[in-house]
Amino acid sequence: MVTEVQWSELQRDPKLIAQLADQGDVRVRRRDGAALLLMREDRVQGQSDGAIAAARALRNVLAHLPADIAAAALIDEFPWIDLLPKTEQVLFVKEFARAFQASAELGEWSLLHRTVRDWRTTAQIYTDPRLVEQLSEPIDTDFGRVPEPEVD
Structure with missing residues (x-):
């Protein structure tokens, strides 16, 4: 499961986004570039x-x-x-x-x-x-x- 968030959400509350990444992958959408995919290293x-x-x-x-x-x-x-x-x-x-x-x-x-x-x-x-x-x-x-x- 991939949770999608905006770049501004990552800037505003990085701890929340880290908690989301503990539960599954997180796609960070950006207006000025390609989306980023955050995932825990152990899952990779x-x-x-x-x-x-x-x-x-x-x-x-x-x-x-x-x-x-x-x-x-x-x-x-x-x-x-x-x-x-x-x-x-x-x-x-x-x-x-x-x-x-x-x-x-x-x-x-x-x-x-x-x-x-x-x-x-x-x-x-x-x-x-x-x-x-x-x-x-x-x-x-x-x-x-x-x-x-x-x-x-």
Whole structure:
């Protein structure tokens, strides 16, 4: 449960807001910026430990399943997996499990988000057989200097 308060309430009565945080998370709304989320450190640690345990369990489950069954288990959440060739589905499952565990252990979920986004983009490419053919052909020309990557 998340209790919402205004920034002015936090300034006016910080002890009350601390009591609310003892009962659950507190979202502090601000007019001039993104809301803040206050939560007790022990709850954060518990969530982190739980995420790591879940990530390890999922990795182990996916590792012990045949590749086609592991991919099928993820299709409900990621229906575009069906667009990937079987060999690519196997790679997705492995990368997903590794990224999930790394994200949980670091407490930084952008790695998992990036992995899913990149594979979804790969699946999109497979919807265009002409593009797949073009990207599968050998490259025998020099296209010049590669530009610096753009930051997301």
